[in-house]
Amino acid sequence: MDTIRLLIRRAAWLSILIVVLVTLVPIGWRPATGLSPNIERLCVMAAVGALFAAAYPRRFWLIVLTLSLTSAMVEPLQFIAAGRHPSLRDVEFKSLGVAIGAVLGYAVAAVTGLTAGPTGPAPEAT
Numbered sequence: 241m242d243t244i245r246l247l248i249r250r251a252a253w254l255s256i257l258i259v260v261l262v263t264l265v266p267i268g269w270r271p272a273t274g275l276s277p278n279i280e281r282l283c284v285m286a287a288v289g290a291l292f293a294a295a296y297p298r299r300f301w302l303i304v305l306t307l308s309l310t311s312a313m314v315e316p317l318q319f320i321a322a323g324r325h326p327s328l329r330d331v332e333f334k335s336l337g338v339a340i341g342a343v344l345g346y347a348v349a350a351v352t353g354l355t356a357g358p359t360g361p362a363p364e365a366t
Contacts, residue, residue: 289341
């Protein structure tokens with residue numbers, strides 16, 4: 241289980257690095273799926289949130305808060321990228337995606353046993 245947890249943690253950190261880089265490149269370099277940009281933002285950040293929640297299941301609220309704040313701090317940096325237009329609405333969709341993804345990631349971690357620590361099960365919530 242430790243190897244799986246390590247792989248998920250690496251994937252989580254790589255995913256946020258990729259999101260930050262894609263957020264800061266000129267608009268022509270931004271990958272597109274053909275979906276609405278808001279749906280793309282929500283889905284990408286849901287994946288990031290899910291990875292972080294699965295990687296660090298005991299830090300659920302810290303993950304949601306930190307990833308949402310990261311989105312809010314990176315968004316204004318788009319002013320330096322050609323053709324980019326930062327907006328509060330983008331941060332809202334990214335934060336919603338983080339929250340949805342974190343719930344899903346935590347659920348997967350709980351079902352698969354990733355919420356258990358190396359010495360035993362996670363403590364019961366009261």
